[in-house]
Amino acid sequence: MFGASAGTLATLAAPRIITARGLLTEPTLDDLIQRALAAATKAGASYADVRIVRMRNERVSTREDRIDGVSSSEEYGVGVRVIAGGAWGFAATPNVTATEAERIARSAVAIAKASSSLMKRPVKLAPEPAHVDVWQTALVKDPFKIPLEDKAELLLAINREAMKIPGVKYVNSWYAGVSEWKLFASTDGAYLEQEIVRLGPGYSVTAVDDKRGEFESREHDLPPRQAGWEYVEQSSLLADARRIAEEAVAKLKAPSVTGGKKDLILDPSNLWLTIHESIGHPTELDRAMGYEANFAGTSFATPDKLGKLRIGSPILTFYADKTTPGALATCGYDDDGVATQRWNLVDKGVFVGYQTTREQAAWIHEKRSRGTCYGDSFASFPFQRMPNISLAPSPQERSIEDLIAATDDGVVVTGRGSWSIDHQRLNFQFGGQTFWEVKHGKKTRMLRDVAYQANTLEFWAACDLIGGPKSWQLHGSLSDGKGEPAQSNAVSHGCPPARFRKVNILSTNRRSA
């Protein structure tokens, strides 16, 4: 399903969608694109691109024995982004007609010109071959063609299983399917059609102790993926329902953790989010350069530290990619029309790379963009967004059980809990879904109220053991926020389990207070 190689079609003088293996059913869009690009150029744009985007969402949600929401949404529109007078301008409309596209193209140029007198460094784009291609998520069963009853029945079956466990009082379960179809064309000759399908099913079980007035919840950890319905069918969502429910009840009865420095063993279902926050965000080049200072913040990983800063122990190599099949940020081309790639951000513990766009590559003297530009709808200005970022496994096979066996006094954390990190990505505090005490190489009992708090550089320096290839898992999130106005991005992170020595463990128990 992956597109033809970049160079083969790049030499075409006047690329047309007909040269791609078409998903496209409305050839009038081709005319719209040409007219919008021409209008932008005529109005004074030195560069322009057009994105026509159709987003479809399907969502089913339930609680206990009932369906509490069934919805299907569609959003369609066109956005034109231009550079004029060295400044960006962007305009968008839901009216997908050639006349409207020409109007917003002219409007985008006027917006850019309004900003141009305040530009100290005119925007320049790194060169990229003019790709003409089609790319689609590899899938067997289109989830949008699966009957609603099948989705509802799966969720209600999960709820029934979970509700059988004494002490369980509430279950919420959900299914979300997202289809993102887009057509991108630029005055640099790119002409790209892509369709990305993402799924995110899950559930949360709540146990309540009425007498003590206490409650605890446990969420299932099935990662969202770029996939077809077969991913849900083959998953253990239903098979896990009793265990997840039992763990919610056990959590309610578990003793609170005693705070202090302990060895921490993080399951991939928890570690992925720590990677996202402490490695993913700091290596966004716009953030490091101050472009997100007003909202998301800046970064400890500034360009002067590239190739020098030790971020973690030598067993750690983090790579970025938008090519791993099934990962949420994977696609053929980014919203600059750049072919997607894989590269290292941290090599054997040393900070070596950034996430970039065509605008940003030259900021760190790179000749080509890393292809990480994205806008989350037709009406969103595309900018730098996180690719999939993963921790490479140890070459030596090693499981989480091996990590536990090698640990004298520690805590194992699984699943995504509460997470918070400062605006330069240094001080973080994370929770989880389940917590287990480890004593003398054995998992002894469940704990509750656990959070681990650390400084990014000290934390990764304290990592002394990671799992092998068989322990590596791909997790992720359908929504990661950045930018003003805020935009959402879907992104995956793969990792093995890992051990960290002497990390600060806190108790978040406030029930007695």
Add this chain to the structure above:
Amino acid sequence: MAIPTEAQAQRILQRVLTLARATKGADAVVSLSGTQAGNTRFAVNEITSSSDVERLTMSVTIQFGQRSASATTNQLDDRALDDVVARARRMAKLAPANPEAMPPLGRQTYKPARGASDGPTAATSPDARAKAVGTAIKAGDAAKVMIAGFYEHEARMHAIASTAGLWAHHAWTTAELTCTARTPDATGSGWAGASSNRVADLDAPALAKIAVDKAVRSAKPTKLDPGRYTVVLEPAAVADLLGFLTGSFGARRADEGRSFFSKPGGGTRVGEKLFPETITLRSDPADVQLAAWPFDREALPLAPTSWIEQGVVKGLAYGRYWAKQQGKPPTGHPGGWILDGGKATRDELVKGVKRGVLITRLWYLRSLDPQSILVTGLTRDGTFLIENGAVTRPVTNFRFNDSPVQMLARCDAMTAGVVANGMRVPALRTNEFNLASISEAV
């Protein structure tokens, strides 16, 4: 294209209701929302992007008794309207019965929020945005600091109609300007921001001046030991923390035993005095500066309501289904939150502190324990030590682990309220605030 007028919205929604009625036994609730937004971002003392965008959402919920489903589209041509109704109808027929389904709401009476929509705000041009942003950039250039920020204005409308005769319509505008200044050595950072329903209320040079001044004064901070401190929280910090409390007023979760307002052994904490008498927390749908609506998402009329009055919990929020189950009147889900302020000035708050910390704003707040509304997060963009009633020096930022409940319970002085993060809140002084660990981030 401007956003649809009330008459246009009525025409479109009536057409969709007619399409929905064509199916025997179908009830329907339909809504239309429109946004016309303009924004300009700036960073590193230049404009980084600027956009004008239009968005629409048409939503159709079809009900066959207890079976219902919703479909949305942003296209308003005949084919799209037929399709959205057909999608909702098809899914509603397939959807399992929901015993909690309520029939569509009929005609309601709403108190209009006068002056919610401001013409000049809707008509703000990219040139006007660039001019305002230019003054902030100039302030940054003059002080030799880096300045970044965001200026946004929106004209919006939302209308809801039903086969039972409901008609709800609200149009409003919003405007926001925030800026962050940073010293070139990256050791100082300051923030200021304002929001309103009128761009005329946004004073770009004044906000830039506060941000620049805070950046310069916060440079080269020194470390202060983590611990429990008396803190003066500026309005943006108060609003961020308070949002976790205002989001906890749902009656259903309290009745189900999974909320701060649940009482151990059953029941709720309504009627309990949990806060000092100075604490009154209200919602006012007529406060147009807060972009509040006269109705909620279900189209239930919203009335001005006190949720905490002189320290006593006065009530919880009921949607239609839970109100019926519990035999209570539905309150709707409130917006337009107001924490009544006091008479102190900001300087007086500081004067009353022997040793404490002044906090400008907070970042990355996350719930740690919904039962006690324990929240973690960080301070940023202007954190200072207060000694013997005066701000003495900048200190490094902190991670805090504390609760808005405790913030209010231990509050001993407040200024008058201002608009911050969509609420009207004062700056306040509170005690024993848990600054749990140091963050070296600037």
